[in-house]
Amino acid sequence: MKNQKRTISFLEKKEVEKIISSIKPEGSRNLRDRALITVLFSTGLRISEALALEWTDFEEQTGKTMELPIIGKGGWQRVIYFSPEALKAVSEYMKTRNDILDEQLLFPITSRCAQKMVIERAKAAGITKRVTPHVFRHSLATDLLKQGVDIRFVSEFLGHRSLNNTMIYTHIVNSQLKDIHKKLYK
Numbered sequence: 001m002k003n004q005k006r007t008i009s010f011l012e013k014k015e016v017e018k019i020i021s022s023i024k025p026e027g028s029r030n031l032r033d034r035a036l037i038t039v040l041f042s043t044g045l046r047i048s049e050a051l052a053l054e055w056t057d058f059e060e061q062t063g064k065t066m067e068l069p070i071i072g073k074g075g076w077q078r079v080i081y082f083s084p085e086a087l088k089a090v091s092e093y094m095k096t097r098n099d100i101l102d103e104q105l106l107f108p109i110t111s112r113c114a115q116k117m118v119i120e121r122a123k124a125a126g127i128t129k130r131v132t133p134h135v136f137r138h139s140l141a142t143d144l145l146k147q148g149v150d151i152r153f154v155s156e157f158l159g160h161r162s163l164n165n166t167m168i169y170t171h172i173v174n175s176q177l178k179d180i181h182k183k184l185y186k
Helices: 013-021 028-043 047-051 084-094 111-124 133-146 151-158 163-184
Strands: 066-071 077-082
Touching (some): 013 028, 013 133, 028 047, 028 077, 028 084, 028 111, 047 111, 077 084, 077 151, 111 133
């Protein structure tokens, strides 16, 4: 009996953008949701890692790509990168926070709350695929590979200890190989 390959769910970049743009850029909850989804896609963070971020990490940010060392799964340290777009979303959200002095967490919600929010926001944007916070991590990895980023760099972005963990994303990009071969060998 053959080993079954694990399939992953992911969104195209346009679908991620559709979800984000469908959230009105006003009100603390809306801005929180926009910021969290933007951060998840921009960084490839696991939901537990994103929910452990502290607002003080963003006080001195300049709007340019920001590096932030974190302790991820298994206690391993890695550096994550926040795009200017993600930093702008975080900044807009932080302006609405009245509890900044009392609460250290950037996103003071539970994983379950984040999961419900992502499902609601995807549905409201008309996305029919099953969407969870982890899907944004898969979506970033898939998008990077489709853009030609070396799998070793994708592995580093995701904080995988082994390249084998990152290989699950290659079957998606491998579907493009046939098209490439057709173009090269008509």
